Amino acid sequence: MIEVLSSSALATVQDHGREGYLRYGVGTAGAMDRLALAVGNLLLGNPDDAAAIEIPMFPFRIRFLDDLDFAITGADCTARLGDKDVLPWWTTHAQKGDVLTIGVPANGTRCYLSLAGGVDVPVVLGSRSTQLRGQFGGYEGRQLHKGDVLKAIGFKPGGGRDAAARRAGFGMVPPEHALPAPVATPCAEAGETVVRVLTAAEYDCYAPKSIEAFWSEGWKVTPQSDRYGYRLEGPTLTPTHHIEKRSHGIVPGVIQVPHNGQPIIQLRDAQPSGGYPKIGTVIEADLWRLAQARIGTKIRFVRTTYPDAVAALEELDGYLERVRHLVDLVRPSRH
Incomplete structure (x- = not known):
């Protein structure tokens, strides 16, 4: 379990989104950066539809109430677990009582805090995502507040990987460095x-x-x-x-x-x-x-063009397959 220590951080619980309900007037919600969420879940061996915490405002702080593995993906944030630096796009093991602080990102605007097994909130219309307009899904249909306590689905007292693997951790190359960027004409300026x-x-x-x-x-x-x-x-x-x-x-x-x-x-x-x-x-x-x-x-x-759009999606799927393959090499049995 974790306890939220930040106030008014606009953080919400999100998974891949609520599909199949547009005809009923229900929007998709879900992670803005689905790729970052997907990689976080892969790193931790989570189900593909596991939920994480989407964080758009910083700093964001939580306290771990149990020993738990986690990963931070998305925006290039500086993060510290107690007095130790935490690598982005990397698995890390937290011990009970540890405080995680995620600082202002150097690049990007949203990061994702994934927990082993995923965030445990009720499934509503096939998704754990927060629908802010309808005030349902996620954690009580709202943004997270200071004092909220969330449980990880995959938490098992005394379970998880061996101590050596926990100390070492492992991670992936972020997609912005692994996937070719679209080329603009005229050339895009820095920061665009x-x-x-x-x-x-x-x-x-x-x-x-x-x-x-x-x-x-x-x-x-x-x-x-x-x-x-x-x-x-x-x-x-x-x-x-x-x-x-x-x-x-x-x-x-x-x-x-x-x-x-x-x-x-x-x-x-x-x-x-x-x-x-x-x-x-x-x-x-x-x-x-x-x-x-x-x-x-x-x-x-x-x-x-449409064919190029399909090819770009296949390229993205190929990146996720490479991540999945590398994770399986490190973690042969996923929990």
């Missing part, structure tokens, strides 16, 4: 997040200058951004004619353009329908990159 985009239904309804700006400009992530969506700031996107749409289904990654001409990228907590015109969609394989874009930085879009 580059993501690949498929054109959407109303793409051809925008003026040529707006289309050119959409691809060539960096779009600033404004402070009004959150898990529901990134509100961007840049050149005004102007349609060639008035566009009026009935509400229709949307998914995470869809780029909508409201009347002010400033795009909104729908994210994990977005509503499952909307009426704004759609100019593009960030491909699924790049949503993890998008999740780590910081407020005040810029996002740059790269046009891609």
Whole structure:
């Protein structure tokens, strides 16, 4: 078990998300950076659908109430277990009473604290993810507060790996160093997040200058951004004619353009329908990159094709398979 020591950290319990309920008006929720969550679970030998703690504000502190293995993935955070440094993307063993402090990340914006076996909260509509708008799932349907106590599903008193393996630990190369980054034209500036985009239904309804700006400009992530969506700031996107749409289904990654001409990228907590015109969609394989874009930085879009989007997803799946293979070499019997 762990006890949360931080106040107002906006941390929530998330797994891979709530699939199959969009037609009922229930959004997906789930980890913004699914890749970081997946690697954390693989490192610990957890089930693929195990839940972790998504942390978007720092510092974040917890106390271990039992001996427990954990891993930190996602944003490049500095972390300390008591007075010892903790490596990111690495398994670590904590002893009862240890305090873990996760500091402000040098890069990225969200990290994931995975516990051996996963965070033990009720499954609601097939997922342990927190749905903040509906106030269900996760830990009582809300953000974590100081004093909350969470149990790890896989905790067994006296169980786990042998002491030597616990002391050594093991880890993986982060995906940003293992996967090729999309290339922007013109070249992206330092600190910009580059993501690949498929054109959407109303793409051809925008003026040529707006289309050119959409691809060539960096779009600033404004402070009004959150898990529901990134509100961007840049050149005004102007349609060639008035566009009026009935509400229709949307998914995470869809780029909508409201009347002010400033795009909104729908994210994990977005509503499952909307009426704004759609100019593009960030491909699924790049949503993890998008999740780590910081407020005040810029996002740059790269046009891609459906076959290339499928190939990018296969490349991501290949990375996870390599991680799984390496973990199995170190941990032949996963708990």
